[in-house]
Amino acid sequence: MNKMHPHTPREIMTIMAAREIKNGDIVFSGTGISMLAAMAAKNINAPDSVLFFETGAIDSLLEELPFAVADSRIMYWAAANSRLIDAFATMQNPITGKKVIAILGAAQIDPYGNLNTTCIGEYSSPDIRFSGSGGGCDVASFVPRCIAFMQHEKRKFVKKLDYLTSPGQLEGENSRQAAGLKPGGVSVVVTNLGVMRFDKKTGRMYLDQFYPGVTPEKIIENTEFDMDVSRATQTDPPTQTELKILREVYDPQRLILD
Amino acid sequence: MPLQQAITRYVKDGSHISIGGFTLSRNPMAAVYEIIRQKIKHLHLYAHSNGTGLDELIGAGCISKLEIAYAGNGKAAPTCIRFARSVQNNEILFEHYSNFMMSLRFMAGAMGVPFLPTLSGFGSDIITKWGFSKALRRSDSKIVDKKLAIMDNPFGDWAGTSKVLLVPAINPDITIIHVQKADAMGTCSIQGLAFADIEQVKASKHVIVTCEELVNKEALRQNPDLNQIPFIHVSAVCHVPLGAYPTAVFGHYDYDSVYLRRFATAAKKQDEFIKYQDTYIHGAKDHDAFLTMIGQERINAITADPIIGYSVNMKRD
Numbered sequence: 001m002n003k004m005h006p007h008t009p010r011e012i013m014t015i016m017a018a019r020e021i022k023n024g025d026i027v028f029s030g031t032g033i034s035m036l037a038a039m040a041a042k043n044i045n046a047p048d049s050v051l052f053f054e055t056g057a058i059d060s061l062l063e064e065l066p067f068a069v070a071d072s073r074i075m076y077w078a079a080a081n082s083r084l085i086d087a088f089a090t091m092q093n094p095i096t097g098k099k100v101i102a103i104l105g106a107a108q109i110d111p112y113g114n115l116n117t118t119c120i121g122e123y124s125s126p127d128i129r130f131s132g133s134g135g136g137c138d139v140a141s142f143v144p145r146c147i148a149f150m151q152h153e154k155r156k157f158v159k160k161l162d163y164l165t166s167p168g169q170l171e172g173e174n175s176r177q178a179a180g181l182k183p184g185g186v187s188v189v190v191t192n193l194g195v196m197r198f199d200k201k202t203g204r205m206y207l208d209q210f211y212p213g214v215t216p217e218k219i220i221e222n223t224e225f226d227m228d229v230s231r232a233t234q235t236d237p238p239t240q241t242e243l244k245i246l247r248e249v250y251d252p253q254r255l256i257l258d
Numbered sequence: 259m260p261l262q263q264a265i266t267r268y269v270k271d272g273s274h275i276s277i278g279g280f281t282l283s284r285n286p287m288a289a290v291y292e293i294i295r296q297k298i299k300h301l302h303l304y305a306h307s308n309g310t311g312l313d314e315l316i317g318a319g320c321i322s323k324l325e326i327a328y329a330g331n332g333k334a335a336p337t338c339i340r341f342a343r344s345v346q347n348n349e350i351l352f353e354h355y356s357n358f359m360m361s362l363r364f365m366a367g368a369m370g371v372p373f374l375p376t377l378s379g380f381g382s383d384i385i386t387k388w389g390f391s392k393a394l395r396r397s398d399s400k401i402v403d404k405k406l407a408i409m410d411n412p413f414g415d416w417a418g419t420s421k422v423l424l425v426p427a428i429n430p431d432i433t434i435i436h437v438q439k440a441d442a443m444g445t446c447s448i449q450g451l452a453f454a455d456i457e458q459v460k461a462s463k464h465v466i467v468t469c470e471e472l473v474n475k476e477a478l479r480q481n482p483d484l485n486q487i488p489f490i491h492v493s494a495v496c497h498v499p500l501g502a503y504p505t506a507v508f509g510h511y512d513y514d515s516v517y518l519r520r521f522a523t524a525a526k527k528q529d530e531f532i533k534y535q536d537t538y539i540h541g542a543k544d545h546d547a548f549l550t551m552i553g554q555e556r557i558n559a560i561t562a563d564p565i566i567g568y569s570v571n572m573k574r575d
Contacts (some may be wrong), residue, residue, distance in 0.1 A: 031332075054357060055280055055451045064570070067515075068332040070283035070307075072508045072568035075450035083452045084306060085365060088358035092377060094418070114381075118354060119345075123387045129342040133384065134307050134328035137356040141378040167381040179381035180408070180421040255574075 007238045009192035010257050011246060012211055013037075015238045016190045017103060017147050018044055025049045026099045028091065028139055031068055034103035034149055036246070036256050043245050052090065054135035056082035065255055088135065091142040102143045104136055104186065108161050109150055111205050111225045113168025113186035113198055115140060116161040123163055133165050140166035144184040152191035157223040169203030176203070193219050195235065196227075207232040261468065261501075262544065264494040265292045268432045268464045269301075274400055276304040276364070276428070276462065277311050278435030278455040279505060282332045282513045284448075285311035286436040286468050288501040288545035294318040295539060302400070304428050306360040306454055310505050310518065313338040316350065317531055318539070323390070324352040325428075327360045333575075334518040339525035353389040353405055359425045361454045366427035367461030375409070375422035385423070402426040433462035436502040437487075438509060440469035444492025445478050447485045450508030450567060456486050464493040470510050472497035500549055500557070512560040512569040517552065519575075 007015070014037045021027055021041035027049050029038040038051050039062060052058040053069045061077035075081050090096050106115035107130055117136050121127035140146060150156055168185040170176050176185065189196040194210040206228040210216055216229035251257045269275060279285035290311040293301075302323040305312055309331035315321050317340035329338035344350045355363070362374040379385055388405045395401050407424045411417075435455045439447040446467055448455065459465050467487075472495070478485055504517035524534035542548035549557070562568050 055453060057451055063566075064568070067574065068281045068283070068309075068330075070280035070451065070453070070506075071332070072283065072450060072506050072512060072562065075508050076567045081451045083456065084357055084361040084454045085457065088361065088378075092358075118383070123354075123383065124389060125348055126346055129337065129345040131330040131337040132326065132328045132354055133356040134330070135357040137382055137384055138358040138376075138378045141380065141382075163387070164381070164383045167379070170381040176381065180377070180419070180423075181380045182377065182418070 007243060008257065011243060012238055013149065013190050013192055014040060014246060014257070015242045016195055016235065017149065018242070020147050020188055021046045021049050021101060023048045024099065025101045026096065027051050028100055028102035028143060029053065030103065030105065031066055031071070033256055034105065035066065036250055037103060039250050040242070040246050043249060044242055052087065054084060054087045056084060056087045065251065088138050088142075091139060097142055098144060100143045101145045101147065102139045103147045103149060104139060104166065105149045106166070108156055108158050109148055109186070109189060110158055110161050112170060112172050112203050113148065113189070113205060114161055114164050114170065115148065115166040115168065115186065116163050118163040118165045120162050136166040140168065140185045141181055142184060146184065146186045148186045148189045150189060150191045152193040152219065152222045154222055154224045157225065159225045169198060172203035173201075193222065194232070204228070209233055209235040211235050212237050259494045259496055261288055261292055261496040261498055264466045264496050265289060265296055265298075268466055268493060269293055269298050271298055272300045272302070273298075273431045274302040274304070276430040276433045276458045277308065278433065278453065278458055279311065279502065280307050280451070280453040281309035281330055282518065283451070283506045283508070284436050284453070284502050285309070285505040286434040286501065287311060287503055287505055288468055288498040289434045289436070289466060290314050291539050291545065291548060293320055294535065304360070304364075304430055306357045309335070309338060310521070313340045313525065314539075316340045316344050317525060318535055321350055324350055325355065325360070326352065327355050327357040331518060331522065332513070334515065334522040335525070339522060340531070351389055351394070354384060354387075355425070356384060359384070359406070361457060363425050363428045364454050364457035364461045366425070367429040368457045371427060373424040373426050375424050377419060377422065379423050380421070428461055430458070430462045432464045432466065433458045434466045434468070435459060436468045436498075436507070438469065438507060439471045439473050439478065440467050440495050441473055441475045441478050441489070442495055443475065443489035444487070444495050445475070445485055445489045446487035446492070447478055452486055459487055459491050465491055466494045466496065467492050468496045468498040468501040470499055470501065470507060498545055501545060503549065503552070506568070508567045509562055509564055511557070511562050512572055514556055514560050515574045516556065
């Protein structure tokens with residue numbers, strides 16, 4: 001691919017998420033674009049990060065992109081192939097749990113970073129039913145730093161979720177701790193338009209960065225709730241190195257990037 | 259024991275059942291298809307994350323109640339299509355938990371304790387919204403009275419925790435898993451990820467194991483470290499090569515993305531889905547006949563490199 005080819009929205013999302021991963025992190029990942037971000041981070045900014053999956057595989061070789069967290073491609077050359085019980089214990093465990101960063105997706109997110117992956121409409125008789133929590137609720141409950149990957153649309157960035165599957169800051173202030181949860185949940189939201197974080201005191205989402213070619217106004221337009229954009233700056237665009245690694249090393253067939 | 263006979267003996271109308279595997283890996287598909295052929299109904303199914311097996315059973319109308327964390331089938335169906343449809347149309351009753359909660363519930367069942375605690379889920383609708391009514395729960399002695407409960411930490415704030423969420427044990431009537439190797443007594447050796455199969459098996463009153471390779475006892479006793487399930491838990495062993503097809507078995511074969519896509523496409527329309535199950539499930543007298551329909555070419559395409567565990571460079575879409 002031409003090196004001068006500008007980045008696509010999926011590429012910048014992947015790179016922004018990869019930049020959140022620090023060396024030494026244990027990265028909990030699903031499949032698709034979140035796994036690509038975790039794999040890219042290993043080659044760009046966090047060579048000593050370790051990938052792990054809710055199915056129980058840790059530090060897998062990943063010579064081919066898996067299509068599911070139960071894909072045999074996740075089992076090959078792992079440090080250990082264990083079980084769900086072990087994988088979630090790793091996160092709930094206060095020693096290893098502290099090092100975990102997770103990447104999650106959702107159908108809806110609210111201003112406090114709570115996620116819905118269960119349904120649109122009434123729970124017992126929904127208009128649309130999604131796959132459900134899987135490990136999402138567990139991850140958002142235990143893991144101190146979570147990246148949420150979202151398409152930035154008004155119907156996804158909502159004032160109130162149809163169903164709260166995975167807890168973020170609940171209702172803000174200290175409601176998360178009051179409910180019985182440890183600090184954690186979604187701490188950064190990466191979309192096709194920008195990067196959002198949460199105010200330390202109020203727990204509310206604010207715009208941290210907008211991508212080149214995107215304005216804060218566009219983000220406000222695509223968000224149902226009020227978004228504070230007063231702290232926002234423009235993102236440093238993906239570097240040639242970041243793009244090259246993503247395109248040539250991790251997804252040359254563009255199984256996920258397209 | 260022949261699979262047909264094992265299903266007839268252990269899976270009854272209204273049985274509480276759990277199946278092993280995870281989304282598109284190591285689902286006991288031969289057993290699932292046999293349950294559908296035998297038209298067993300009103301099953302109460304427990305799973306953490308399941309895909310192909312769950313959706314075939316729901317589509318065939320075998321399931322009336324479901325307790326589950328996730329229903330998805332990889333790229334072909336990120337949300338299981340028959341599952342979503344039957345929930346949206348109020349055709350099944352369901353409870354929604356998380357994967358850890360379901361795994362802990364199986365583990366509690368395996369340990370013989372009434373519940374296990376976790377710090378997961380506080381503040382979520384998993385706690386507030388219940389699918390089974392109190393009346394239903396009271397009327398059925400096999401269903402626990404509460405979906406879950408919250409308790410103050412009885413050890414003060416030990417471990418920095420003020421409260422715990424308790425999830426109730428599951429003891430299914432029957433669990434069915436598919437493994438790489440078993441002997442005739444039922445000792446099993448699983449390669450790759452075990453998911454929650456071990457807890458599911460140990461929680462269950464009866465267990466059917468289907469296996470790729472039926473090996474002699476000595477072959478498994480030479481390396482007991484590689485065996486996860488001792489025979490004492492197992493009721494029946496059935497030798498069913500390719501018994502997880504179209505899902506994957508690490509070290510033996512990959513998932514068949516062509517078949518999974520065919521299934522997903524058919525699942526979207528009622529008449530096409532009936533035609534699909536008539537052809538591939540009811541149209542085959544057993545799993546061998548089903549595999550004959552699939553053909554050797556597909557089987558060759560998905561055959562795994564025995565060391566790497568999957569089919570290298572297999573065309574996937």
